[in-house]
Every structure is written in C-alpha cells, then in structure tokens.
Amino acid sequence: MEGGERSVCIERFADLAAQVVKSPAKLGPVRLVAVDGPSGAGKTMFAAGLTRVLRANGAATVEIHTDDLLDGWDDMVGFWPRFDRDVLEKLRKGQPGEYRRYDWHAARFAERIRVPVPEVLVVEGVTSARAVIRPELTLSVFITAPRHLRLARGLERDGAHLEPHLVRWFAEEEGHFAADRTAxxxxxxxxxxxxxxxDPGEQYLRRTAAGGRSGER
Structure with a gap:
C-alpha cells in the first residue's frame, strides 16, 4: 500500500473471536478464518492468539499452517487444489478431512493429520486468503511488517544458510500478492x-488506510 494517511487502533483477540463466532459459517458448517501475509510478518503469533481465545471461549477450533501442506519451497501456490480436495471439500460436506504433513527436515511428506469438523478453522500462512476461497471466508486477515524485519526474523527462525531460499520466497510471495490483490x-x-x-497475547494493532479498505505498507 503506497500513499494515503494511515490510522491504527489497538484491538483485542477476545472481541475478534466473539465476532467470528457470531458470524455465519460459509464453508458448509465451518467458519473459515484465513491469516495471510508475507513470511516473517507475524502470522503464526496472530493465529495462535486468536485460536487460543476461541478455544477458551468454548468454540471448537482447528488450526492449520500452510507450511505443513507445501511440497517444499516450490509449492507456495500449487498446493491449494490438494488442500481443497483433502480438507476443505470434506468440511463443506460436514465430513472430517485429512492431510499429509510435510517434514521440512526430511524433505518429504510424513504422517497423516486428521481434521475433524470444527466450529472454526483457522488457516495460517502465505496464500491462505487467496481469491478462490474469498467467498467462503468468515474472516480474512493480512499481516504486514517491513521487509528487512521479516527477513531478519526468517533468518533467526530458519537459519542463515536458508537466506537464498528466503529471498526467492519473498520475491514469489510479492508477485502472488500483487496479482491476487490479497491485501x-x-x-x-x-x-x-x-x-x-x-500485549501480543491479548491484543493486536489494526492498521487501515484513508480511502481504502486495507492494503500492505
């Protein structure tokens, strides 16, 4: 997002969780929440905070990370049909789904993870709020952060030896977000x-731009 005045507001996960539960399910009986944004922006922390509050308030909630669905570094976008077939399509019908978790250390798929039919499904990760799923999302979230900070976080998390992969990943996700207009x-x-x-465990900072619904800074 370029230009325009920006406003910020501290909000509570408790209020957001209440909003989700009160909103209608659009993926069959499931309220689908997508937490999207570039790598290293803080998606995992945000999704964890929302999931924790939803569960504490009694909402049966399942959390899925797209990193567990990918077939390695080159599968940022292409995994979706597999995810839709094995998980989302089943949940639309009120049936449990399942997926194979990708083991990044072994560079192969590992055990099968069963996905029961929840009240809320939180999907966290790059491309989770892509255009094809927008009509079925109860809530879509986009997390932003400056590129240099995201890269530093990624290197601290994954190791400096993965910098070439992260730099290439950053370029690919930027291309996806621009084409998809996710934000x-x-x-x-x-x-x-x-x-x-x-308090990052209880609160988050909403950011909006004057004259627009949302976007990336």
Whole structure:
C-alpha cells in the first residue's frame, strides 16, 4: 500500500473471536478464518492468539499452517487444489478431512493429520486468503511488517544458510500478492511490527488506510 494517511487502533483477540463466532459459517458448517501475509510478518503469533481465545471461549477450533501442506519451497501456490480436495471439500460436506504433513527436515511428506469438523478453522500462512476461497471466508486477515524485519526474523527462525531460499520466497510471495490483490480484499489488516505498547497475547494493532479498505505498507 503506497500513499494515503494511515490510522491504527489497538484491538483485542477476545472481541475478534466473539465476532467470528457470531458470524455465519460459509464453508458448509465451518467458519473459515484465513491469516495471510508475507513470511516473517507475524502470522503464526496472530493465529495462535486468536485460536487460543476461541478455544477458551468454548468454540471448537482447528488450526492449520500452510507450511505443513507445501511440497517444499516450490509449492507456495500449487498446493491449494490438494488442500481443497483433502480438507476443505470434506468440511463443506460436514465430513472430517485429512492431510499429509510435510517434514521440512526430511524433505518429504510424513504422517497423516486428521481434521475433524470444527466450529472454526483457522488457516495460517502465505496464500491462505487467496481469491478462490474469498467467498467462503468468515474472516480474512493480512499481516504486514517491513521487509528487512521479516527477513531478519526468517533468518533467526530458519537459519542463515536458508537466506537464498528466503529471498526467492519473498520475491514469489510479492508477485502472488500483487496479482491476487490479497491485501485489498481482506477484512482486517494487522501491523505485525507495532510501534505502540500492547500485549501480543491479548491484543493486536489494526492498521487501515484513508480511502481504502486495507492494503500492505
């Protein structure tokens, strides 16, 4: 997102969880929440906070990370038909799904993970709020953070030896987000590098732009 005044607001996961539960299910009986955004922006922390509050409030919630679905570094976008067939299509029918978890250390798929039919399914990861699933999302979130900070986080998390993979990944996700216009269509834009004091386990920083619904800074 370029230009325009930006406003910020500290909000609570408790309020967001209540909003999700009160909203209608659009994926069959399931309320589908997508937490999207570039690598290293803070998606995992946000999804964990929302999932924890949903469960604490009694909502049967399953959390899936797209990193567990990919067939390695070259599968950022292409995994979706497999995910839709094995998990989403089953849940649409009120049936449990399952997927094979990818083992990044062994570079192969590992055990099968069963996905029961939940009240809320939180899918966290790059491309999770892509255009094809928008009509079935109860809530879509896009997390942002400056590129240099995201790269530093990624190297700290994954190791400096993976920098070439991360740099290539950054370029690919930027291309996807530009073509998909993901950030322009989400319900909630969150600052993954807040410059105001907050409790990251209970709160997040909503960021909006004047004259637009949302976008990436």
């Amino acid at each position: 322009d269509h989400v319900d909630l834009l969150v600052d993954g590098a807040p410059d105001v004091p907050l």
